[in-house]
Amino acid sequence: MAHLLGGESLHLSFPTKTVFGGVTVGLNEGDRVGIVGRNGDGKSSLLALLAGRLTPDGGRVTVRGGVRIGVLDQSDTLDPSLTVGTAVVGDRAEHEWAGDPKVRDVVAGLVGDLPWDKSVADLSGGQRRRVALAALLAGDDDVLMLDEPTNHLDVEAVTWLARHLQRRWSANAGGLLVVTHDRWFLDEVCTATWEVHDGIVEPFEGGYAAYVLQRVERDRMAAATEAKRQNLMRKELAWLRRGAPARTSKPKFRIEAANQLIEDVPPPRNSVELSQMATARLGKDVVDIEDVSVSYGDHQVLHGVTWRIAPGERTGILGVNGAGKSTLLGLVTGEVTATTGRVKRGKTIRVATLTQELAELADIADQRVTDVIARYRTSYVAGGKEMTPGQLLERLGFTAVQLQTPVKDLSGGQRRRLQLLLILLDEPNVLVLDEPSNDLDTDMLAAMEDLLDTWPGTLLVVSHDRYLLERVTDQQYAVLDGHLRHVPGGVDEYLRLRERQKATGGAVTTGSPTEATGSGAGAAGTGLDGAELRAAKKELGALERKIAKITGQIEALDTKMAEHDPADYGGLTALGEEKHAREAEVAEVEERWMALAEAVEG
Known part of the structure; x- marks a missing residue:
C-alpha cells in the first residue's frame, strides 16, 4: 500500500509537560x-x-x-x-x-433539515458543527483527519457518517485518522487503533473491540501497577464478547483468546440483586x-x-432533537406538568x-475538590465494598494533585466526573x-x-452514544410521533423505524402506542417445555446457517467494493x-437468534 503521510521521531513539549518523546507513525x-487515549495525553496534538498545523520540537x-x-x-x-x-458547496x-x-449524499445526511440560505451566524453550535463536517466531506481529499466528528450528532447522523466513511473510498x-470517544463508531469505521x-503512540489492529482484547493481553503481562486498568478492561471485554455475534465475529477479533481471558469474569451487572436492592430503597x-x-x-x-417505571429499571431513551425526550424526563423529575x-x-x-x-458546579468553582467532597458522606458502598469519596475519585481517574485543585481549574472531563460523584454521594434512588458521555x-x-x-x-439515560446506551441500560424506548414506543431491537430497530418514518413522510406508530411497564419489557420468555425446546434449538441452527450465508454475501460485496473503480461514486x-441492506437483514436475524438463545438457556 502506498504511503500517504507520516511522522518520524516526533518530539513535542509544552512548558509543563512533554507530550511526545520520539514518536514515529505512518498512514x-x-x-x-x-x-x-486519556484527555490531555496528546490526541489532538498528534493530528x-x-x-x-503544529510544528514539532524535533x-x-x-x-x-x-x-x-x-x-x-x-x-x-x-x-x-x-x-x-x-459554506458547504x-x-x-x-x-x-x-x-x-x-x-x-452529504447534504441529505448532514444538513438536509437546514435552510440553504440561512446565515451561519444564526445557527446553533450543533448545526454549525454539521455544516463544517458537510463542507469537509463535500470535498475530494485523499486524507481526512477528524477530531471528535460525532460531537453534536444524533444517533442517525452518527450512523450515516459511519456508512459514508465506509464507502467513501475503495478498500x-x-x-482516515479520527479522534473520537464514540466506541461504536470506532468499531464500525476503523481497521486500526492508535x-x-x-x-x-501504541498501534493495535482492528477497531475498539479488537483494541480492548489486545490491551487486556498487554495489561495481563504488565506490572502489578496496571492491575486496576487490567480488571476494568477485562470487564469491558466480557461485555463486548456477550454482545451481538456481528461485533465479535470480525476476523481480527480472536474469539478463543477472548474467551480464555474472560472465563472467570461475571456479567457486568447482577440485575436480580440490583432490582432487589432498588426495591428495598424505593418500594x-x-x-x-x-x-x-x-x-x-x-x-x-x-x-x-x-x-410505569419500575424499581431498578435501566432504560435508554432514543429520539431526534425536538422529539420530546427532555419533556418526557421532565415529567419524571417534576419539572414538566402534564x-x-x-x-x-x-x-x-x-x-x-x-x-x-454542569451548572451545579458554578457555586463551588473556587473551592478545592477535597473541600467539596468533605461536606458529603464519609463513605459510599459500591459493589458491596465501602469506599471513601477520595477512593471513588481515584476510581474515576483523579490524581492526588487534582484533589487539591480548585473546581474551576479542572478540565471539562474532570468536572463531569466530579459532578457524577457528588450526585451519587447525595444518594438519589x-x-x-442527559448526554453523560460529553467531555469523557x-x-x-x-x-x-x-x-x-x-x-x-x-x-434513565438520554444519549447519542449508542455504545454507552447499550452498555449501561437493559432496554430502550423511543419517542416517535409524540408516543413512547418500546424498541426490543435497541438502536438498530429505532434506526429502521426512523428510515420507515422518513420514507413514508408520516407516523410509524400504528394502533395504540406501546405501554411501557417497567424493566425487562419485550424480553424473551423462559421455561420452554420439551417440544418447544426442540423447536427452538432447530430454529437456532437454521438462523446460524442464515447468518453465515448473509455474512458471506456481505464479504462478497466488500470484495466488489474493493475492486470497483473509485471514481464511480x-x-x-x-x-x-446493498451492503447496508444485508447488514440490516443479518441484524434482524441476530436479534431473533439472541432472543431464542436466551429462552433456551433460561
Missing part, C-alpha cells in the same frame, strides 16, 4: 485509524502535527506529493458571514453540485405516567404516553439529574443522565460505566446501500 492508503512530518488533507477541528472555524449553502452552481452523488484508497499514552412505586399528553401552546409534544393525564410519584423517590451544562475519553467512560454497574437505583454508493 498508508486504505488505513482507517481511530485514535484513543495537528500530522496535518502541518523530528519531521512527511506528506507524499499531491496528497490533499482535509481537517475537522474541535473548534468552530466556519466564517459566520456565509450561508449554509455557500462554495460558489458552485446548483446543477453542478446536485449532479454529484457524493455531495447530494485500498484514501486514509492509543496515545505516556508520550508514545414498589417509582413513577407512573398514565395517558399523559403535554402541549406548549398549540404544539402538542407528547400524546397519550403511559410509562396537560392531560396523570403522573404519580412514589413517596420515597429522590430524583437527581446529571445535566449537560432515581438517576437521570474512552477510559473514563469505561470507569463511569463500571461505577454505574453497581448503582442500585432506577437509571454512484456505483460505490449502490454497492454500499
